[in-house]
Amino acid sequence: MAEQPKKEVVLNATIEEPLDLLRLSLEERVHVKMRTDRELRGKLRAFDQHLNMVLSEVEEIVTTRETDEDTFEEIYRQTKRTVPMLFVRGDSVILVSPPVRAS
Amino acid sequence: MSRRQNPSEFLKKIIGKPVVVKLNSGVDYRGILACLDGFMNIALEQTEEYSNGQLQNKYGDAFIRGNNVLYISTSTK
Amino acid sequence: MLFFSFFKSLVGKDVVVELKNDLSICGTLHSVDQYLNMKLIDISVSDPEKIPTYAFSQKLFRDQVDTQLLADSCRKELAEAKAKQ
Numbered sequence: 001m002a003e004q005p006k007k008e009v010v011l012n013a014t015i016e017e018p019l020d021l022l023r024l025s026l027e028e029r030v031h032v033k034m035r036t037d038r039e040l041r042g043k044l045r046a047f048d049q050h051l052n053m054v055l056s057e058v059e060e061i062v063t064t065r066e067t068d069e070d071t072f073e074e075i076y077r078q079t080k081r082t083v084p085m086l087f088v089r090g091d092s093v094i095l096v097s098p099p100v101r102a103s
Numbered sequence: 104m105s106r107r108q109n110p111s112e113f114l115k116k117i118i119g120k121p122v123v124v125k126l127n128s129g130v131d132y133r134g135i136l137a138c139l140d141g142f143m144n145i146a147l148e149q150t151e152e153y154s155n156g157q158l159q160n161k162y163g164d165a166f167i168r169g170n171n172v173l174y175i176s177t178s179t180k
Numbered sequence: 181m182l183f184f185s186f187f188k189s190l191v192g193k194d195v196v197v198e199l200k201n202d203l204s205i206c207g208t209l210h211s212v213d214q215y216l217n218m219k220l221i222d223i224s225v226s227d228p229e230k231i232p233t234y235a236f237s238q239k240l241f242r243d244q245v246d247t248q249l250l251a252d253s254c255r256k257e258l259a260e261a262k263a264k265q
Contacts, residue, residue, distance in 0.1 A: 015137055018146040021166045031162070036200075051168050052183050052216075087183070089216070092200070094126065094171050097150075097162040 022047050025098035030055075032088070033095040037063040042086065051090030058083045114139060114175070121178045122147075126171045130154050133178060134165065143169030187212040195220070 015021055022030075025044050032040040032053070042055030059082050066075045108116070117136055124132040124145055131154075134147035145167040152160040190209050197218065198204045207220030 015146060017138055017140045018144040018166050019140070021137075021146045021164055046182060046186070048182050054183075054186065087186075090168070091170075093168050094128075095132075095162075095168070096166040098164050098166075100163040 019049065021098055022096060025096075028099050030099065031097040032093060033097075034088070035092045035094060037065075038092075039063075040086070040088065042083075048090070051093045051096070053088045053090070053093070053096075055086045055088065056084065058086045060086075117175070117177050123176050123178045124167060125173045125176075126167070127173050128171070130159075132165065132167065134162075136175070137164070139175075140169070143172050143175075145169065145172065145175070181214075183216060184212065184214050187216060187218065 015024070022044065026046075028044060029041060030044045032042075032055070034040065039061045040055060040058055041061075042058030045054040045056050047053040059080060062079045064077045064079070066077065067073070068075060118138060120136060122134065122136045124134075124147065126132070130152060132147055132150055132152055134150035137146040137148050139145045147165045147167065148163070150162040150165040151158055152162070187209065191211060193209055194206065195209050196204055196206050197220065203225065205220060205223050205225055207223035210219040210221045212218045
């Protein structure tokens with residue numbers, strides 16, 4: 001009989017592919033870094049393979065950069081707003097960071 | 104030492120190793136490569152975010168969407 | 181399919197769609213397709229001062245365009261294109 005690769009017992013908590021990281025973060029608060037200097041913090045309610053996501057109790061932080069015309073100093077402004085329920089289209093997502101897991 | 108190999112062999116070999124992931128935006132992520140998939144989505148552990156060489160952020164785990172990735176390189180850290 | 185179903189369940193509800201160009205459109209979700217294209221009805225822009233273009237074009241579309249003529253012209257062109265084949 002041909003040698004079979006050992007099938008490991010797949011626990012629910014194992015990470016075999018990157019999306020497992022998100023699967024383990026469902027119903028948890030996550031940090032999402034988006035294109036165009038936006039960050040979101042909210043509870044991950046659902047996602048798919050495109051990284052489309054539904055988040056709830058979301059805090060959105062938008063960072064805008066302005067250059068002072070006289071001193072050429074760069075000024076960063078952060079504006080915050082909260083959204084109770086938010087669908088995010090995956091193509092704008094750069095990074096998703098789950099809460100710190102006890103493992 | 105390093106035998107000729109194709110990109111996916113390289114990627115398979117560096118799982119569990121410290122890597123630098125550079126994104127198209129120029130931002131670097133340094134951490135342990137937990138795993139990746141065919142879209143080049145990446146899971147990193149003990150992640151540090153560097154912008155212009157300066158540490159910006161730390162994440163325990165981080166999922167990076169593959170379309171943003173410029174390169175993945177091994178790191179000596 | 182998850183989010184397609186999700187949005188189908190939201191049909192008839194009031195939503196805000198924020199576009200990548202920062203335009204926010206409030207309206208009632210009328211329909212959605214598998215690509216998550218959406219049709220909103222009874223729309224308004226949340227900040228018409230900031231982006232006057234749309235408020236204008238909306239008015240333009242409502243008052244200035246003969247939609248019947250447009251549709252007829254469209255059919256005509258399609259028919260002509262077909263005849264040429």
